[in-house]
Amino acid sequence: MPHLFAGLTPLHTAVLDGNFAAVRLLIRHGADINKQDEDTWTALHAACSEGHVDIARYLLKRGADPLIRTDEGERPLDLVDASDFAMIKVMLEATNKAKKDKGIDDDDDDDDDENDGENDQCCADDGENADGGYEDEDEDESDEEEDYDEETDKSRFLAYRSRHSVPKEPQDDDG
Known part of the structure; x- marks a missing residue:
């Protein structure tokens, strides 16, 4: 978790508190959704760390970048609790879409x-x-996308x- 008051914006604080109404209000009034605090966490990092899946979905819909890394190289996905499958699904989909949109191949993403x-x-x-x-060995490999x-x-x-x-x-x- 980020250090207390380490450059936290009001958006970071609202996310960490799980205050969805405040998150919406702040974004509606121009809060920088991808602003990093002194620990280089974004609001999406905070939502993932705290397990606030609804807030994470909202941040993603409003343009939060799931590929932003902290100084330690952590993406928001890296901070998701391994047992939080709803958040895992949301963040895997968002991360993969962002990589595809930016033309990043997993092989090209050497930090990954x-x-x-x-x-x-x-x-x-x-x-x-x-x-x-x-x-x-007998499995037929096809290029068709799986469901x-x-x-x-x-x-x-x-x-x-x-x-x-x-x-x-x-x-x-x-x-």
Whole structure:
């Protein structure tokens, strides 16, 4: 989480507080949606870190850039809790769309994969590869686009997350 008052804008504060009405009001009145605080977090980084999926969706609709990185190289997607599948889906879709719109190929995005393409089929414990399928020599590979599959997105995110682990502070179950 960003340091308290480390250059936080009113938009950052509203997002961190989960105050959707204030977020809308601030954006409607010209708040810079992609402004970074002193820790180089945007409002979208804050929404992802705090699990505010509705706010993240709204920020994205209003032009928040999911590809902006912090000084540590973290995109908003990197700050999503691994068990928050709704946020994972929103951020994977937004990140992939932004990459496509900007003509960024995953292979060209060298900060996105520390192993430079070695072992892109990072296997999970159950033998499932990063794209959600199982390696099979007899499998017919086609270039047709697959239908959306939530399990595939989860697998891709978890494989990505394992390569770019972001330590999170443990949260109390008390509230």
